[in-house]
Amino acid sequence: MKVTVDIVIFTIQPDELKVLLVKRGIPPFKGQFALPGGFVHEDESLDDAAMRELREETGVSDVYLEQLYSFGDPGRDPRERIITVAYYALISADRSQLAAGTDTTEAAWWRVNKLPPLAFDHRKILDYALERLRNKLEYTTVGFQLLPEKFSLTELQGVYEAILDKKLDKRNFRRKIELLKILKPTSEYRRGGQRPARLYRFAAARFEKLKDKGILFPF
Amino acid sequence: MKVTVDIVIFTIQPDELKVLLVKRGIPPFKGQFALPGGFVHEDESLDDAAMRELREETGVSDVYLEQLYSFGDPGRDPRERIITVAYYALISADRSQLAAGTDTTEAAWWRVNKLPPLAFDHRKILDYALERLRNKLEYTTVGFQLLPEKFSLTELQGVYEAILDKKLDKRNFRRKIELLKILKPTSEYRRGGQRPARLYRFAAARFEKLKDKGILFPF
């Protein structure tokens, strides 16, 4: 019985939630799009395998990675019995440029609400990842993983809106974040638009105390 | 690479949360306690494998079963590389008597806060299952899976208290349940104590509408 890992890699690009898909070069499903993934080596843990695949595909490491679910229906791979352990990863906006060497016909970012047909049961995996991400957004700080180190409040709100796929009230959003005391203001501003926006940094330390308080972001 | 399923089977017995453990008859960890489990067959899905093991071990089927997480560190089994897909199951109080044929030195219910040392990484799996159960209790109706079809409000509260391991306020608990409108009163009463207690039935249908409302039971 063979075991693979498949990874749903999310990023935010201009207020859009995107996932990385690769074009398959070999059968089955040759020419179709699929999630990046590969076999688990004999001597590595599942997490390590996922991390390795992620690095091979995107060049980044040290990103948020979480195991999702295992899919193992007989017949999910037409060739032989393969069980896959699915993961999802979050890559911040400033690190989601694909390596120059990567042929963009091979690996590319796709908007989550405009996906091509996917190979195997990858559509199911992707939907599951999206659901998990939406849920986790509400009671953890995964949202911050999609932003660069310093970000404006509007950018943060954009992440929430992109993932939840709905508009949020600016004042309520900001008050809620304020109340949580998990952001440290910097003295920098994002210029280039109209009025400059103050940049903040995620203060993870303060968050630890809040974890068992339950819901953090009920937007 | 071999794949197994291991199952954390919970039940409630007199206001105590319990898990089923089996004594290992063969090395490694011979004589120690472990979670029930076994290999995934070539032609069955992961869910089917878990269901089969559950039935073999307890004689019950048609119970709540949910995939938990996959554990696959090299070395978690000293003999060879084995990846296990962990599940947890909930068996209602009225169905948790072990089959007469089962030698009780082989399989027995253990209080979750008074466990023996466990084989492999099963302690980690069990802790994870308990955490998941506690979380799910707050935003789903899994709690009802641990009760017979008809139950009193005090019994329901007992389930919450046993799992969350804390006392709850009777009036607030009842008001909250009332508000959710997910119970249908029956005309039966539980007698035998002092004042008889009205029995209720879980009205699953009404719940469907509430699911996306978020938190249901923030006790």
Place this chain on the structure above:
DNA sequence: CCAAAAGTGTTAGGAGTACACCCATGG
């Protein structure tokens, strides 16, 4: 000076929490 995004307060309604007494039954 105009367009565009940043930033800021108040109010009304609903949910959570804390808390104490009467009721029905069996022995």
Place this chain on the structure above:
DNA sequence: CCATGGGTGTACTCCTAACACTTTTGG
């Protein structure tokens, strides 16, 4: 009649949601 668990209501606080205008900058 008494011990035991079943059953009920109120007041306060806090969080949520709805809602509109002023400020700062670049062009």
